[in-house]
Amino acid sequence: MPLTDTAIKKLKASDKPMKVSDERGLYLLVNPSGSKLWRWKFRFDGKEKVLPLGQYPDTSLAQAREAREDARKLLALGNDPMAQRKAKKIARRLAIEDTFAAIAKKWWESWKAARSDSHTLYVWRRLEADIF
Structure with missing residues (x-):
């Protein structure tokens, strides 16, 4: 039933x-x-x-x-x-996971190793302010 x-x-x-x-x-x-x-x-x-x-x-x-x-x-x-x-x-x-922001963050993580801290922070702020 x-x-x-x-x-x-x-x-x-x-x-x-x-x-x-x-x-x-x-x-x-x-x-x-x-x-x-x-x-x-x-x-x-x-x-x-x-x-x-x-x-x-x-x-x-x-x-x-x-x-x-x-x-x-x-x-x-x-x-x-x-x-x-x-x-x-x-x-x-x-x-x-495949949004532009997620892919850009992965790229930025691998890219920043060979750059100075101030430059990597500058690039990240520009990405957040202008692109995301």
């Missing part, structure tokens, strides 16, 4: 982690510390995997079900939802 919001609120932590299933592989992991974590169990290429979907109550039951359905659609297309999530995370990180 699918979970309800009131049933989730009534769940208490025990001395061991407890899995409370919802439907279609979605379950709520209740840890001894009291945290309640949404997980989705699925199989990809013959291997069982578990995709974390968020923490209750930050992620509601409806949001967890929606995230599971989105992941199921990816799985139906032959894509690994965990690999998709990891690729998006890496792309976000690279977008942040």
